[in-house]
Amino acid sequence: MEFLLNNLLSWILWFPLIGILIILFTDRKNESFIKWISLITIIVDCILSLYLVVNFDFSKTGFQFIEKKRWIDFINSYYFLGVDGVSILFIPLSTLTTLFCILISWNSIKELVKEFYLALLFTNIAMVGTFCALDLVVFYIFWEAILIPMYLIIGIWGGPRRIYSTIKFFLYTFFGSVFMLIGIIYLYIKFGTFDYTILVNQKYPFLVESFLFLAFAIAFAIKVPMWPVHTWLPDAHTEAPTAGSVILAGILIKLGGYGFIRFAIPMFPQAALYFSKLFLVLSVIAIIYAGLVCLVEEDLKRLIAYSSVSHMGFVTLGIFSFNPIAMKGAILQMINHGIVTGALFMCVGIVYDRTHSRAISYYGGLATSMPIYAAFFMVFTLASIGLPGTNGFIGEFLILLGAFLSNKIMVVFGATGVIIGAAYMLWLYQRVFFQELNPNVAEMPPLKINELAALILPTILVFWIGLYPNLFLNYMTTSVQNLLMNLK
Amino acid sequence: MGVTLNFSVILTEIIFILISSFIFLVDKFVKNKNYAFYITLMTLISASYLILFIPFGEFTYAYKADFYSSTLKLFLIGGALLISLISYNYLQYYTNLNSGEYYGFLLFSMVGAFLMLSGMDLVTIYLALELMSFPVYFLIALNYAYNRSSLEGALKYFIVGSLGSVFILVGLGIVYYFAGTFVLQEIFQNLAQNLYFKELLIGFIFILVGFSIKLSLVPFHMWAPDAYEGAPVPVTSFIASIVKFAVIATLVKIILIGFNPLKVEIGEVLIPIILASILIGNVMAIKQDNIIRMLAYSSIAHAGYAGLGLISADYIGYSFTVFYMLIYLITVIGTFGVLVFLANFKKELLHIPNMASLCKKTPFVSLLILILMFSLAGVPPTAGFIAKFYVFMSLVKTKYVWVALIAILFAVIGAYPYLRVLKVVYMDKQEFEFNFKYDFTFLIPVCITALLVIIIGIYPKPWTDMIYKTMYFYISSLFYSS
Numbered sequence: 023m024e025f026l027l028n029n030l031l032s033w034i035l036w037f038p039l040i041g042i043l044i045i046l047f048t049d050r051k052n053e054s055f056i057k058w059i060s061l062i063t064i065i066v067d068c069i070l071s072l073y074l075v076v077n078f079d080f081s082k083t084g085f086q087f088i089e090k091k092r093w094i095d096f097i098n099s100y101y102f103l104g105v106d107g108v109s110i111l112f113i114p115l116s117t118l119t120t121l122f123c124i125l126i127s128w129n130s131i132k133e134l135v136k137e138f139y140l141a142l143l144f145t146n147i148a149m150v151g152t153f154c155a156l157d158l159v160v161f162y163i164f165w166e167a168i169l170i171p172m173y174l175i176i177g178i179w180g181g182p183r184r185i186y187s188t189i190k191f192f193l194y195t196f197f198g199s200v201f202m203l204i205g206i207i208y209l210y211i212k213f214g215t216f217d218y219t220i221l222v223n224q225k226y227p228f229l230v231e232s233f234l235f236l237a238f239a240i241a242f243a244i245k246v247p248m249w250p251v252h253t254w255l256p257d258a259h260t261e262a263p264t265a266g267s268v269i270l271a272g273i274l275i276k277l278g279g280y281g282f283i284r285f286a287i288p289m290f291p292q293a294a295l296y297f298s299k300l301f302l303v304l305s306v307i308a309i310i311y312a313g314l315v316c317l318v319e320e321d322l323k324r325l326i327a328y329s330s331v332s333h334m335g336f337v338t339l340g341i342f343s344f345n346p347i348a349m350k351g352a353i354l355q356m357i358n359h360g361i362v363t364g365a366l367f368m369c370v371g372i373v374y375d376r377t378h379s380r381a382i383s384y385y386g387g388l389a390t391s392m393p394i395y396a397a398f399f400m401v402f403t404l405a406s407i408g409l410p411g412t413n414g415f416i417g418e419f420l421i422l423l424g425a426f427l428s429n430k431i432m433v434v435f436g437a438t439g440v441i442i443g444a445a446y447m448l449w450l451y452q453r454v455f456f457q458e459l460n461p462n463v464a465e466m467p468p469l470k471i472n473e474l475a476a477l478i479l480p481t482i483l484v485f486w487i488g489l490y491p492n493l494f495l496n497y498m499t500t501s502v503q504n505l506l507m508n509l510k
Numbered sequence: 511m512g513v514t515l516n517f518s519v520i521l522t523e524i525i526f527i528l529i530s531s532f533i534f535l536v537d538k539f540v541k542n543k544n545y546a547f548y549i550t551l552m553t554l555i556s557a558s559y560l561i562l563f564i565p566f567g568e569f570t571y572a573y574k575a576d577f578y579s580s581t582l583k584l585f586l587i588g589g590a591l592l593i594s595l596i597s598y599n600y601l602q603y604y605t606n607l608n609s610g611e612y613y614g615f616l617l618f619s620m621v622g623a624f625l626m627l628s629g630m631d632l633v634t635i636y637l638a639l640e641l642m643s644f645p646v647y648f649l650i651a652l653n654y655a656y657n658r659s660s661l662e663g664a665l666k667y668f669i670v671g672s673l674g675s676v677f678i679l680v681g682l683g684i685v686y687y688f689a690g691t692f693v694l695q696e697i698f699q700n701l702a703q704n705l706y707f708k709e710l711l712i713g714f715i716f717i718l719v720g721f722s723i724k725l726s727l728v729p730f731h732m733w734a735p736d737a738y739e740g741a742p743v744p745v746t747s748f749i750a751s752i753v754k755f756a757v758i759a760t761l762v763k764i765i766l767i768g769f770n771p772l773k774v775e776i777g778e779v780l781i782p783i784i785l786a787s788i789l790i791g792n793v794m795a796i797k798q799d800n801i802i803r804m805l806a807y808s809s810i811a812h813a814g815y816a817g818l819g820l821i822s823a824d825y826i827g828y829s830f831t832v833f834y835m836l837i838y839l840i841t842v843i844g845t846f847g848v849l850v851f852l853a854n855f856k857k858e859l860l861h862i863p864n865m866a867s868l869c870k871k872t873p874f875v876s877l878l879i880l881i882l883m884f885s886l887a888g889v890p891p892t893a894g895f896i897a898k899f900y901v902f903m904s905l906v907k908t909k910y911v912w913v914a915l916i917a918i919l920f921a922v923i924g925a926y927p928y929l930r931v932l933k934v935v936y937m938d939k940q941e942f943e944f945n946f947k948y949d950f951t952f953l954i955p956v957c958i959t960a961l962l963v964i965i966i967g968i969y970p971k972p973w974t975d976m977i978y979k980t981m982y983f984y985i986s987s988l989f990y991s992s
Contacts (some may be wrong), residue, residue, distance in 0.1 A: 050873065093969070094971045096978060097903070134869065136873070137873070159899075162890065163891050163895070166889055166890045166895070167890050167891050170884055170889060173929070177936060178869075178936050178937055185937050185938075189929055189933065193929075196889075196922050196925055197919075197922045200919065200921060200922060201918075203918065204902070204906065204911070204914060204918060207902055208906055208911070210903065211903075211906050211907050
């Protein structure tokens with residue numbers, strides 16, 4: 023086990039490569055073999071990432087599992103990986119999300135199966151890499167590399183308007199990232215290193231710091247997505263296949279929040295404080311505006327997509343409150359949102375595979391034809407609303423509690439988002455599952471084993487985090503406190 | 511200093527000329543036309559051997575085999591090897607192209623490129639440029655059997671190229687009038703004494719115009735789409751890769767050795783040209799339906815990106831320019847290799863909308879297109895990203911952050927044309943017949959280039975080091991020995 027522990031992050035990161043290579047040289051007619059290989063690869067990767075979490079020592083503040091090897095001497099760039107309390111939980115979340123994606127698309131992807139699983143495994147590599155990279159170039163490479171498989175996943179296996187959505191998605195995020203690239207290059211020119219642990223302790227003149235902060239923040243804000251630049255998300259979420267939506271909701275938009283916490287705020291604290299009002303206002307607008315849009319939305323997937331915007335508004339609200347409780351809440355809320363919204367998208371995908379309709383009016387009375395499914399959906403709906411006992415409550419409560427200590431007015435407005443959230447989610451549930459049985463959905467085949475497997479795991483996590491969040495919060499406590507201590 | 515006549519130094523060029531002349535001579539009498547391909551292949555391989563093992567030296571003042579030229583020549587030979595493989599594949603299906611003349615001209619053009627890289631005075635460089643260009647005009651016109659408009663492309667290229675020559679000659683005249691010499695190092699010494707600073711700058715700008723025409727930078731880019739479209743597909747890849755690489759490497763050398771004291775001013779002169787090239791190349795590429803025309807416009811933009819390193823007026827920036835062009839050479843050869851494959855089996859596929867659902871018919875080729883297009887768009891983890899990253903870095907290092915910002919925004923526009931190709935290949939749907947078989951002459955070049963694109967993208971260190979150190983040693987050897 024010694025060799026495994028020494029390079030554990032590399033193992034988690036590159037293990038799917040084995041699956042990719044095997045699949046690459048497999049005949050494309052052999053579909054079930056491809057599926058099984060990717061499933062086994064990801065399960066092993068999940069186990070490895072859980073092993074990482076178990077071995078993580080959450081009393082330490084610094085980075086753990088550090089790997090640092092020379093990569094490009096010439097620009098002083100390193101292959102530098104490491105995790106701390108902020109990023110540790112995202113790594114199992116990434117691998118688990120990929121596992122859900124593979125389970126949920128087991129039967130629903132019928133064409134170009136080989137490419138699909140290649141793309142999923144590739145996404146997994148890029149996601150894990152983004153969360154554990156501590157060298158800015160390596161980080162940027164992984165960050166951008168996600169675009170390639172996501173572009174394909176949305177564009178090839180998506181819905182009717184997939185091409186418009188995927189190109190919009192690509193260009194929006196690409197546009198945001200290039201500013202960050204300039205920022206990264208500028209930092210290198212100034213300090214001669216891409217090493218995050220060195221850069222985070224530098225001091226800058228305020229003007230330079232502001233520009234750098236904005237350069238990074240544009241990239242992250244588009245990814246989150248914050249209010250004025252959120253328009254790619256409903257399109258991309260809606261048109262993506264189920265697996266694509268799950269990855270988008272589960273991981274991709276978390277990268278933005280993670281970027282804020284890891285890079286934008288600790289590296290440029292003065293500018294972050296200076297602009298925090300702006301970002302708080304944008305977050306509140308996102309919470310309320312997206313919630314209101316959800317109330318009038320007719321499309322199941324689009325509604326959940328907009329609810330993501332609203333939930334991510336809570337996350338950014340928590341981040342920019344600069345309060346340890348809110349910050350922890352934001353990180354936890356990102357994980358909650360990844361689990362819950364990912365699960366909701368899986369639920370929608372399950373009925374979409376059977377009916378090929380996303381219109382809410384198409385459904386009705388689904389609780390009678392698919393009772394087990396309705397129960398799962400109920401759990402995730404309540405978690406999304408933030409009912410006590412589910413994980414959503416813990417996250418939102420911590421965020422509001424922490425933010426209240428630093429900025430009361432924002433919280434008053436933000437908290438209305440919770441009420442709106444309850445309104446649209448419950449109303450959605452009522453329209454889809456209760457009411458009279460719609461003849462469209464009278465005869466629905468029951469849940470398949472793979473779908474059941476994909477739904478049970480998030481359900482467990484919903485209650486686990488909801489009832490005993492301390493286990494998860496412990497991971498972040500020291501790191502978040504350390505982070506905020508450096509700010510002041 | 512006596513004039514040295516060291517014939518072993520120019521052995522490569524001599525062999526090239528002899529062999530291509532030999533091909534021209536015997537071509538009429540040989541039935542099996544494939545012989546020319548094998549001869550070319552052997553010549554190229556033996557030339558790489560010669561370059562590696564013959565010691566550096568001078569042949570009169572005008573020619574110098576040194577570290578810089580030899581390294582870059584090896585890259586050119588690598589590219590030419592891949593292109594001749596692609597050409598062989600192409601000529602199997604387009605038998606009306608005379609393969610003897612084809613390879614003969616190819617070798618002749620290579621001689622020009624080699625002489626240009628080694629040329630140490632402006633006249634030699636000018637003559638070598640012409641020697642490189644003329645066979646290309648013929649090669650484009652060779653396609654007349656299949657594409658009537660190739661004559662138009664060739665003529666356009668010829669006329670614009672002649673115009674470029676005129677500009678270069680005027681520039682040479684000005685330079686000679688004020689510096690009294692064509693030899694690059696003597697021009698440098700002249701400039702170092704701060705004599706005729708402005709006049710020599712004007713002379714250089716004239717020369718620069720001539721080179722820009724070959725690089726198809728913006729005000730002089732109009733020939734590119736027509737010439738690219740008219741030429742046989744492998745020849746297009748030759749124009750886009752080898753010719754451009756040789757021209758830009760020579761430009762770097764002229765600036766480094768000859769006009770070094772002027773480099774900041776040259777950088778300022780280049781800013782509008784480069785930015786306009788990037789913008790117009792990228793914007794015009796968006797609407798092109800013919801993929802070769804699209805790549806022609808994209809090559810305008812890529813020449814612009816490579817030129818960004820020249821703006822930085824720093825030898826690190828220059829080495830990144832060469833590195834960018836090297837990556838572009840690799841990527842573009844692979845791309846055209848794929849296009850040759852498509853043209854061989856179904857010519858309509860060169861029209862972008864006709865490529866729809868190509869991924870169902872040839873998943874392998876589609877994957878290659880995917881890798882190459884993302885590299886052209888500059889998305890990590892491909893080599894295209896690393897190349898762009900380096901040139902932007904060299905810009906930010908100097909005071910031209912705003913140029914980098916603008917160029918980087920244009921890069922976002924520039925991603926669209928490639929995304930569109932991928933969109934059509936992977937996402938659009940249509941029914942069509944497509945019968946094909948994979949040849950080794952197709953598989954070898956495209957697999958090598960696609961692999962290189964990924965390998966350089968993930969681990970660029972040896973490649974950048976190679977270029978950077980070449981440049982570094984070259985400069986230090988030049989300025990310490992003289």
